[in-house]
Amino acid sequence: MxxxxxxxxxxxxxxxxxxxxxxxxxxxxxxxxxxxxxxxxxxxxxxxxxxxxxxxxxxxxxxxxxxxxxxxxxxxxxxxxxxxxxxxxxxxxxxxxxxxxxxxxQLPVEVADYVDFYASEQHATNLGRLFRPDSEPLLPNWKHLPVGYHGRAGTIVASGTDIVRPSGQRKASDATVPTYGRSQRLDIEVELGYVVGTPSTLGKPVSVEDFEEHVYGVVLVNDWSARDLQAWEYVPLGPFLGKSFATSISPWVVSLDALAASAVPLPAQDPPVLPYLAGKNLVNYDITFEVYLNGHLVSSPPYRDLYWSPAQMLAHLTANGASVRTGDLYASGTVSGPEKNQRGSFIELTWGGREPLLVNGKHHTFLEDGDELTISAWARGSDGSRLGLGLGEVTGRITPGSRDK
Missing domain, CATH: 2.30.30.230 (Fumarylacetoacetase, N-terminal domain)
Incomplete structure (x- = not known):
């Protein structure tokens, strides 16, 4: 009261x-x-x-x-x-x-470092089926470690900041050489971000048990993605210009103490993880996102069944002795559920652009100039009811980039 x-x-x-x-x-x-x-x-x-x-x-x-x-x-x-x-x-x-x-x-924290994980099995499976239709969707390492990459802290922006359509190299499937120009397959990624407060010591890994000693709380993350740039550049070293141009975060940081009422046990992991990733009380949070394209709800991804917990992400991030600093941000990677209306990116929602979404009488695949994306989220209590515990929202509008050269 x-x-x-x-x-x-x-x-x-x-x-x-x-x-x-x-x-x-x-x-x-x-x-x-x-x-x-x-x-x-x-x-x-x-x-x-x-x-x-x-x-x-x-x-x-x-x-x-x-x-x-x-x-x-x-x-x-x-x-x-x-x-x-x-x-x-x-x-x-x-x-x-x-x-x-x-x-x-304003931006709530001065972000020191930024790491983006790939912790949703549904999302990783969907992209595996899209990118490698003749192979197993999950690569051999995926269930043994939280896959991630280091991003660009300097391009993390506050909610409401316009997103300039990025340019870079992209190569059409029927072309022999790449061209340079504006991304034609601009996408979103619905994620939950974890804000580090207490730093750790270089050379000393953080255990899963010490997660709450280092992480203050969470924000909503939209890790904007240029899928055509990414597809051409990501082999062999992974995301680069297709990811580094902008990542939006919500303005309000919700504490882990406030989220405690929505904590749920981490789903079973098979095969068993290595000891440094194991713990007795690993949890996720019962959070449901809502994705709005130009004011219309297009997806509701659930967070609670994510394969890797935030404590495991932090433990793996520091397993080699890497330290974390005050203001570090690490994100879950795209959150997707098993149903089509629970997918956390347009590449999944439209299955690579082959199944357009009908929104307000118009077909959509990837983002167009002028589109506005808003992601909001709510936590639920142990009885399944929606708590008065929202994470606010993160919003961005696409503006044209420079002309192709």
Missing amino acids: SWIDIPDGSPFGPENLPLGVFRHGDEEPRVGAAIGDQVIDLAPVASAQMLDGAQLFAQPSLNAFLALGRPAWRATRNWLLDLVSNSAERDTVEPHLIPQSAVGM
């Missing part, structure tokens, strides 16, 4: 309280917490209560707060819960509630 009025259907209920960075008018960007359709301006509230570290909420990113570690994260969450549930705090908080419609949301 909260003394703050929360509209019905709001993703930001009183148990959620995600953190983000906002700008109000000409004021400097700073940290706020979302509740209902409002933002709590945390810096003046913390200062009024003379909290240690109040100045951290006046920063233009969450990095300084994230670096404090789990005890401080938990103490801050308990403070926030008291602010919104204890009516005695009303006089302190109410003057610092700002409508979300009156603020501009």
Whole structure:
């Protein structure tokens, strides 16, 4: 319960309280917490209560707060819960509630490094069938390790940023040489991103048991993909220009503590994983995404049955001694379910462009200039009901790139 009025259907209920960075008018960007359709301006509230570290909420990113570690994260969450549930705090908080419609949301973290995984068996199987129809869809290593690649932290952008259609080399199936030009097969990837707070030590792997000591929370990720560029360049070293031009993330970071009510056991893995990836309490989260093309729902991918857990992704990321830093972001890879309307990319939804989607009377395959994509997501509780625990949304609109040369 909260003394703050929360509209019905709001993703930001009183148990959620995600953190983000906002700008109000000409004021400097700073940290706020979302509740209902409002933002709590945390810096003046913390200062009024003379909290240690109040100045951290006046920063233009969450990095300084994230670096404090789990005890401080938990103490801050308990403070926030008291602010919104204890009516005695009303006089302190109410003057610092700002409508979300009156603020501009910023990138919540300064991203240090970015890693993208490939953790959905349904997605990997679908792409295997598309790309290698005469072979086994999953490559031999896929069920032994969380496959991933290092991305470009500098091209991670805030939700609402326009996405410029990328250019690069692409080669038609009937051509003998490649051409250079704008991507004609621009796509999305529906993903869940994990935000690292506490850094690790170079040379010391992070165990699956220590996942929650390092990861603060999650954001929505749309890892835009140029499939024609990717198809020509990815052998033998994997994704490069087809992936590195832009990755959008949502503005609100939902804490793992808030998500705890939606945790579900990781599905069985066969064959058994190696010891460094094994654990007794590995979980996923019961989250359902919704993908909207120009305002029309086209897919609802489920996260809960993802093959690899976030703890295993972090353990594998650091297995060779690689360290993580405050602000690191790693993402799940495209999330797809077993049904056609649960696929998390247009290459799957349209089966390589051969089965167009009919949306508002128009056939769609890959993204066209002017298309707007919005991904939202909700978590569900142990009883299967939708919690007041939304992840907000991540949006981007496609704009034309430079002319072909």
